[in-house]
Amino acid sequence: MLTIGLKDAKAGLSHLVDKAIRGEFVTITRHGKPVAALVSLEAAEIAHRTIRRERASFVSYLRSFPGGEFERNHARSRDIEL
Numbered sequence: 001m002l003t004i005g006l007k008d009a010k011a012g013l014s015h016l017v018d019k020a021i022r023g024e025f026v027t028i029t030r031h032g033k034p035v036a037a038l039v040s041l042e043a044a045e046i047a048h049r050t051i052r053r054e055r056a057s058f059v060s061y062l063r064s065f066p067g068g069e070f071e072r073n074h075a076r077s078r079d080i081e082l
Contacts, residue, residue, distance in 0.1 A: 003027040003034070 002016075002024060009016060009028045016026050016038055026038040039047075056064075 001025045001027055003029060005032075006030045006035075009038075 002019065004012075004016070004026060006028055009026075019026055020038045020040050023040060023043075025043075027034050028036040028038060
């Protein structure tokens with residue numbers, strides 16, 4: 001993975017885009033800290049689909065197990081002295 005400063009990235013953007021198209025990941029830093037990444041469109045779409053994937057809630061996950069029928073406890077919660 002190539003790491004490059006923002007100032008240098010501005011100067012050589014065309015070259016960096018070519019590297020991203022070839023599948024390389026380019027990390028762009030500002031003041032020595034990574035702030036952005038330049039990747040191919042294909043890699044960005046894969047990441048976007050992964051992030052956007054709907055996930056079941058924890059309760060739905062528990063209910064998917066055999067015998068996952070839960071009864072609600074209607075008893076009052078304990079009083080706590082703070």
